[in-house]
Amino acid sequence: MKFTRLHQWTTDIKEAARIQDNLSHFIEVKPSKKEYSLIAGADTAYSKKDNSVFAAVVVMRFPELVTVDRARAQTMANFPYQPSYFAFREGPVLIKAMQRLTVSPDVIMFDAHGIAHEKGIGMASHLGLMLDVASIGCAKKSLIGDYDEPANEMNATSPLNLKGRQVGTIIRTRVDVKPLFVSIGHKIDLETALELVIAATRGYRLPEPMRVAHILSNKMRRNYDGRLRGPGPYRMRQFE
DNA sequence: GCGACAG
DNA sequence: ATCTTGTCGC
Numbered sequence: 001m002k003f004t005r006l007h008q009w010t011t012d013i014k015e016a017a018r019i020q021d022n023l024s025h026f027i028e029v030k031p032s033k034k035e036y037s038l039i040a041g042a043d044t045a046y047s048k049k050d051n052s053v054f055a056a057v058v059v060m061r062f063p064e065l066v067t068v069d070r071a072r073a074q075t076m077a078n079f080p081y082q083p084s085y086f087a088f089r090e091g092p093v094l095i096k097a098m099q100r101l102t103v104s105p106d107v108i109m110f111d112a113h114g115i116a117h118e119k120g121i122g123m124a125s126h127l128g129l130m131l132d133v134a135s136i137g138c139a140k141k142s143l144i145g146d147y148d149e150p151a152n153e154m155n156a157t158s159p160l161n162l163k164g165r166q167v168g169t170i171i172r173t174r175v176d177v178k179p180l181f182v183s184i185g186h187k188i189d190l191e192t193a194l195e196l197v198i199a200a201t202r203g204y205r206l207p208e209p210m211r212v213a214h215i216l217s218n219k220m221r222r223n224y225d226g227r228l229r230g231p232g233p234y235r236m237r238q239f240e
Numbered sequence: 241g242c243g244a245c246a247g
Numbered sequence: 248a249t250c251t252t253g254t255c256g257c
Contacts, residue, residue, distance in 0.1 A: 044247070046248050053247095053248095081248080083245040090247070112246050122246070143246045176256095181246080221249095 001104040003131045009092050011078055016088045017119075024121040026129055032187040033106060033134065036062055039200060040105035041209025042097070044090050045221035046077070052224060053077045055093040056216035058209050059105045063199055065208045072220060073097035083143060084119075086112050087126035098131060107134040107188065107196065109210050113143050114193075116160055116168040116183035128186025135185025136193040137168070138210060142181060150179050155198060169194050177205040 007019050040059040046052070052074060059069040073096035079088040090112075098108075113122035114137025121129075122143070128135025142160075150156040150172045160168035160181060168183030169190060182197050184190050200207035206214065 044248085046247075048249055081247070083247090086246055110246095117246085124246095137246085139246050141246060142244090144244085 001098055001101050001131060001133070003095055003098065006130055009078070009088060013082065013085065016079075016085050020085075020119045020121050020126070023126065023129060024119050027115060027121055027125045027184075028187045029115065029184050029189060030187070031134065031189055031192055036106040036134070036196060038062065038068065038103060038105045038107075039196060039209055040101075040108040041200075041207060041211070041213045042094055042108060043111045043210060043213040043217045044093060045214075045217040047221055047225055049225050051077045052221075053090065053093045054217045054220035054224070055090070055097040056213045056220065057094070057097045057101060057108075058213040058216065059101060059103055060200075060209050062196075065200065065202065067212065069101055069103045070216065071097045071100035072216065073100065074220070074224075084117065087121075087123040090123060091127055091130075094127060095130065105133065107136060108185070109136045109138050109197070109200070109207055110185065111138060111140065111210060111214070113137040113139045113181060114168070114183035114185035116143060116145055116162065116181060118144055120167075122183070122185075124183070124185035134187040136188060136196065137181070137183040137185050138197060138207065139181040139183075140178065152176065157194070166190075171197065173197070173201045173205050173207075174203065180205070
């Protein structure tokens with residue numbers, strides 16, 4: 001799939017903040033299509049040896065949830081880990097992987113927040129805009145906003161509010177797991193986003209596309225760090 | 241000034 | 248995110 005280089009990836013926080021201010025106005029919170037037959041999930045993994053970042057994208061036919069395409073990419077992380085600026089750290093490698101897809105998904109789920117962001121443009125929204133595709137923010141932790149813990153029941157939800165406005169929904173996809181923070185990414189509404197998350201979940205905490213992408217990106221990292229470890233004395237178990 | 245703080 | 252062993256439960 002293609003994308004529009006709306007701006008240059010920067011390393012400067014202030015410039016990144018400026019870019020977010022400019023792009024936030026273009027985020028659409030309404031669906032641009034009615035059917036989603038191809039849903040994708042994306043995730044990244046970090047090397048523990050250097051600044052390598054691995055991205056994996058998995059596209060599945062919906063609602064069957066059969067994988068129809070996958071893509072991977074690797075880059076060096078330039079931007080530092082900085083809450084609220086994830087797009088500048090993981091965006092490059094994720095976009096690179098997306099460009100390698102042979103099919104164009106109708107919606108992409110990111111392991112990040114969408115409009116549940118101080119400037120209303122978390123990575124899910126930011127990348128959805130650059131890729132001009134519907135996107136959903138599906139984070140595992142809170143970034144901003146007030147909320148109550150959902151009941152410990154499958155699909156129990158609770159609103160995520162920010163400045164008196166609901167910017168997302170927290171949902172426990174299965175009993176005894178930490179809930180997910182779902183928010184609009186781009187070109188979609190919260191209700192639809194939540195429906196897709198629920199319909200794409202199959203007994204695990206994460207929706208299938210994201211779960212598989214997570215496993216894939218993690219394999220990439222392990223393979224990289226593993227072979228980078230190279231020859232040498234095997235690390236023996238420490239007894240003291 | 242202090243606490244919070246996506247991966 | 249990654250570092251890490253065992254352990255509790257289905």
